[in-house]
Amino acid sequence: MDLQQPILETxxxxxxxxxxxxxxxxxxNLNLSLASGRLISLVGANGIGxxxxxxxxxxxxxxxxxTVLLSNKIVSQYDALALAxxxxxVLTEKLxxxxxxxxxxxxxxxxxxxxxxxxxxxxxxxxxxxxxxLTQIGHLVDQKHYEISDGQLQIVLIARALxxxxxxxxxxxxxxxxxxxxxxxxxxxxxxLSQETGKCILFSTHxxxxxxxxxxxxxxxxxxxxxxxxxxxxxxxxxFDTLFNxxxxxxxxxxxxxxxx
Amino acid sequence: MLKNRTTLFFGLLTLALLLAFLLNxxxxxxxxxxxxxxxxxxxxxxxxxxxxxxxxxxxxPKAITAGLIGIGLSISGLLMQTLFRNPLAGPYVLxxxxxxxLGVAFVLLGAGIVPAFLSQFLLSSYGIILASCLGSLLVLxxxxxxxxxxxxxxxxxxVGLMFSSFTSALVTVFTYFSTAEQLQKYTFWSMGSIGNLxxxxxGILAVCIGIGLGISLLTLKPLDALxxxxxxxxxxxxNLKKTRYLIIFSTSILAGSxxxxxxxxxxxxxxxPHLAILLFQTSNHKILFFATVMLGAIxxxxxxxxxxxxxMDFTLPINAITSIVGAPVVIWLIVQKKSIR
Numbered sequence: 001m002d003l004q005q006p007i008l009e010t011x012x013x014x015x016x017x018x019x020x021x022x023x024x025x026x027x028x029n030l031n032l033s034l035a036s037g038r039l040i041s042l043v044g045a046n047g048i049g050x051x052x053x054x055x056x057x058x059x060x061x062x063x064x065x066x067t068v069l070l071s072n073k074i075v076s077q078y079d080a081l082a083l084a085x086x087x088x089x090v091l092t093e094k095l096x097x098x099x100x101x102x103x104x105x106x107x108x109x110x111x112x113x114x115x116x117x118x119x120x121x122x123x124x125x126x127x128x129x130x131x132x133x134l135t136q137i138g139h140l141v142d143q144k145h146y147e148i149s150d151g152q153l154q155i156v157l158i159a160r161a162l163x164x165x166x167x168x169x170x171x172x173x174x175x176x177x178x179x180x181x182x183x184x185x186x187x188x189x190x191x192x193l194s195q196e197t198g199k200c201i202l203f204s205t206h207x208x209x210x211x212x213x214x215x216x217x218x219x220x221x222x223x224x225x226x227x228x229x230x231x232x233x234x235x236x237x238x239x240f241d242t243l244f245n246x247x248x249x250x251x252x253x254x255x256x257x258x259x260x261x
Numbered sequence: 262m263l264k265n266r267t268t269l270f271f272g273l274l275t276l277a278l279l280l281a282f283l284l285n286x287x288x289x290x291x292x293x294x295x296x297x298x299x300x301x302x303x304x305x306x307x308x309x310x311x312x313x314x315x316x317x318x319x320x321x322p323k324a325i326t327a328g329l330i331g332i333g334l335s336i337s338g339l340l341m342q343t344l345f346r347n348p349l350a351g352p353y354v355l356x357x358x359x360x361x362x363l364g365v366a367f368v369l370l371g372a373g374i375v376p377a378f379l380s381q382f383l384l385s386s387y388g389i390i391l392a393s394c395l396g397s398l399l400v401l402x403x404x405x406x407x408x409x410x411x412x413x414x415x416x417x418x419x420v421g422l423m424f425s426s427f428t429s430a431l432v433t434v435f436t437y438f439s440t441a442e443q444l445q446k447y448t449f450w451s452m453g454s455i456g457n458l459x460x461x462x463x464g465i466l467a468v469c470i471g472i473g474l475g476i477s478l479l480t481l482k483p484l485d486a487l488x489x490x491x492x493x494x495x496x497x498x499x500n501l502k503k504t505r506y507l508i509i510f511s512t513s514i515l516a517g518s519x520x521x522x523x524x525x526x527x528x529x530x531x532x533x534p535h536l537a538i539l540l541f542q543t544s545n546h547k548i549l550f551f552a553t554v555m556l557g558a559i560x561x562x563x564x565x566x567x568x569x570x571x572x573m574d575f576t577l578p579i580n581a582i583t584s585i586v587g588a589p590v591v592i593w594l595i596v597q598k599k600s601i602r
Contacts, residue, residue, distance in 0.1 A: 058496075084498030091492055096346045098488040099544040111486055112498040117547065118482035164497065 006069075007167050007200045008034040008057065013066035015049065015056045025064060026052050027226050032219060034202055036167060039194040040228075041211040042204040044221030045244050050204045053221070054172060057202075059083060071167060084112035088164035090157045090171040090203075095145065102148065102156050103141040106131055109163030131162035134193060151182030155189065162193065169193075171203035175210075183207055187214045208240070209257055267548060270540060274555040281562040285327065286320040289569055293320075319456070322463055324562060326455045326522070329463070331529060331561025333470040333519045335553045336477055337512040338530030339537070343484045343546070344508050345408060348594060351531030352516035355404055355421035357397040358527070359428040361520035362451060364396025365389055366432040369447045370439040386462055386521075390469065394517030400424050401509050453524035453580035455565060462522060469518035474554075476511035480504055481546040488544050526580055528587020529564075533557045535594065560586070 013030040016023060026049035034040055044050050055061040057068055059075040068075040071086050078086065088109065100108075109131070110124040120128070132138055135155050140148055145156065154174055161169045171190070175183040187207075191214050194201045202219075205211050211218060212231040219228045222242050227234065234240065240251035240258075252259050287298045293316065297307035301316045334352055341350040352358055368383045382388050407420045436444055458466070483504040486494040495501055519526070537552035538544070564583050569576040 080495065080500055081498040084496060087496075089493070089496040091490075091496075093490055093492060096488065096490055099538060099542055100488055104545065105489070108486060108489060108493075108497065111482065114482070116479065116482060118485055 006033040006035050007071060008032070008202075009069045010057070011067050011069070013056070013068060014064040015052050015061075016064050017052075018064070023064060027221065028065075030066070030226050032226075032228050034168065034200045036200050037194055037198045038200055038216040039191050039214065040200070040202045040217045040219060041215040042202060042219045042221070043206070043208050043211060043243070048221045048223070050221060051172070053226075054170060054204060058087060058089065058170060081112055084164065084166075086166050087168050087170065088161040088166040090154075090161050090169070090174055092172050092176060095153075097146070100145050101141070102137065102143050102145055103128070103132075105145050105156060106141075106160045106163050109160040109165075112164065127165055128163050131159040134162060134196070135159040135189060151178050151185070154178065154182070154186055158186075158189065158193075162197070166199070168200045168202070171201070173204050173206065175205055175207050183210060187211075190214075208243070212240075212256055267541060267543075271551070271555075274552070274559065278555055278559050278562075281559045281566070282324055282328070285324045285562045285566050286316060288566055289315075289320060291315060322458055322460060323456045323565065326458050326463055326466065327561045327565040328558040329466055329470050330455060330519050330523050330526060331533070331557035331559070332554050333473060333515040333557075334526060334530040334561075335533035335537075335557030336474060336550070337515040338532075339534040339546075339549060339553045340477055340480060340484070340508045340512055341530075342534055343487055344505065346487075346490075348535065349531065349591070350421075351528075352397070352512065353525065353527045353529075354531055356400045356424035356428065357512070357516045358520050358525035359425040360396040360398075360400030361393040361517050362396070362525055363428040363431055364392035364394070364399075364517075365450060365521060366435045366447055367396075368392040369450065370432075370435040370443050386465065390465065390518050390521040393521035394513055396428075397517040397520065398509070398513040400428065401513055405505065405509065450524050452578040453526050455523045455579055456576070458522060466518055466522050469514055473511045473515035473518070476507055476514075478550070480507050480511070481550055483507075484546045485544075524580065527584045528590070529557065529561060529583050532587045532590040533560060535590065536560070 010030050010032045013032070014025055014028040015030070016025040016027070018024075030053075042050055042053065052061065056063050057075070059068070059078065062076060070078070075083070107120060107124070107128050110120060110128065111118060114120060114124060132141060135158060137152070137155055137159060140152060140156065145153060148156065158171070158174070161171075174190075175186050178186065187210055190201050190203065193199060194216070212235070215231060217228060218231050218234055219226065220234060220239050220243065222239070223245065224242070227239060229237075235251070235253045235256070238251075243251070248261050250259050250261055251257075283295055283298055286302075287293050287295050291312075293307070293312050297312055298316065301307050301313055302321075307313050307316070337357075338351040341352070341355065342348055344350075368389055383392065403424060404421055436447065439447075483494070483499050486497050486499045487504075491501060516530070533556050534549070534553050536556050537549050540556070541548055541552050543549065564586060565579060568579050568582045
């Protein structure tokens with residue numbers, strides 16, 4: 001393992017909710033470290049707390065205990081603008097109806113840098129064009145965002161996050177609703193981006209088999225523990241067998257697939 | 262290509278605005294030839310001395326008022342439609358105008374129950390503006406609180422309608438306890454009128470609308486961010502609370518001051534932003550802002566023109582005209598499900 005400067009680091013992080021009935025801990029003692037240039041996937045069964053973890057890492061939700069350091073500063077101490085310059089998101093929610101073109105949508109990623117009227121400077125145009133070139137969507141820029149396919153829209157949203165020019169990009173289930181071809185192309189794109197731009201890219205997904213093949217590291221959430229390691233190590237440790245609380249779903253380490261027995 | 266189209270449309274709108282303005286001044290119970298309208302506006306004198314008097318004291322103030330009202334209501338509609346992510350939002354539909362009515366009714370009908378020195382202030386034009394703005398602010402805040410809990414856009418509209426009925430019911434209670442004279446005053450106000458405003462009132466209105474527009478300029482960039490939804494907007498550094506307050510403040514001033522002077526005017530705030538979006542095919546709020554300003558002024562001038570068609574020796578209530586123009590637009594919007602969703 002090469003020693004790289006972590007962009008995001010958690011120490012003794014406990015996540016969960018504080019409700020009227022008391023504190024509900026979802027996961028505790030998380031010591032995660034996300035380094036630049038790495039593609040890291042977050043997997044786990046439905047309802048295990050992936051969203052809660054992402055919400056805590058992005059500063060939307062307060063940790064119950066412990067700290068989240070983003071670029072050496074506690075995430076909750078950022079003001080909205082500075083946070084937007086260090087962390088960009090790709091969310092699962094549907095976009096509200098509008099007439100935005102693909103170019104305008106990507107250009108919105110420059111908002112943390114533009115003036116009060118949102119005028120794009122030369123540098124802004126440079127970053128936008130760079131994002132368009134990296135994601136190879138030059139042919140789409142003049143189309144309205146509702147005219148393109150779901151797979152293309154997902155890539156456009158990734159381009160928007162790129163234009164935001166942050167060391168860390170977090171994507172929430174970017175491959176849901178896509179067919180296998182588009183899932184693979186999104187994964188490959190993320191892999192390429194992490195290598196070429198040196199950004200750290202963290203994404204949650206249910207496409208575990210694909211994630212195993214393409215991620216540099218994985219964070220696996222199970223009821224008992226949360227582990228971060230390289231996919232091959234996780235396989236040899238048998239972590240994926242415990243992923244689902246069901247003995248009939250078994251992970252075949254040699255083939256890299258789940259088998260139902 | 263797209264830029265040229267936008268420039269072309271703005272050019273056409275400028276011409277249309279000029280034309281609507283001149284025609285508005287030219288037509289009325291006494292038709293004044295366009296040539297003389299030009300002369301008079303440029304400081305010369307017309308063929309008849311009465312025309313000069315009519316233009317300077319009646320037609321010009323009315324045309325300016327119409328323009329200001331059109332601009333103010335349309336912009337408040339534009340801001341609310343993006344904030345609520347709801348194509349049917351607008352100052353009238355969401356009950357802002359009813360809120361203003363309640364404020365004004367409170368002042369016009371209820372001034373008798375407060376001490377004399379206070380009622381004197383309340384009945385002045387400043388008092389009425391203040392009451393009207395506070396009324397619309399109150400309703401907008403209530404709707405905002407409710408809309409935090411209800412994510413569904415249609416329910417927010419229904420809540421807006423409920424607030425409307427609620428406030429009108431309160432107004433009815435007020436009217437029950439008021440004198441015939443007070444009642445008449447209120448009824449005339451509520452029919453909506455944009456004539457008969459003295460120059461100093463137009464000045465106050467212009468200042469209020471200027472403040473409202475100035476604040477709404479600050480919200481154009483945040484509104485663009487909100488096109489991706491609140492979560493994305495926040496992730497791009499948007500201060501959602503501040504933006505909300507700016508929008509609430511400016512729409513209350515715009516809708517409140519206009520309603521105070523001209524009575525509740527329906528549908529302009531709802532329909533104009535859609536016309537602007539339809540015409541310019543964009544969601545860029547910098548373009549939409551100016552498009553909405555111009556279209557608002559043009560349509561209001563035309564509505565006013567229609568309300569006193571030449572050959573009729575009476576003036577229809579402006580509210581009726583805007584409703585006749587605006588209601589079909591709303592129906593068309595609902596039929597066109599695509600834009601509602």
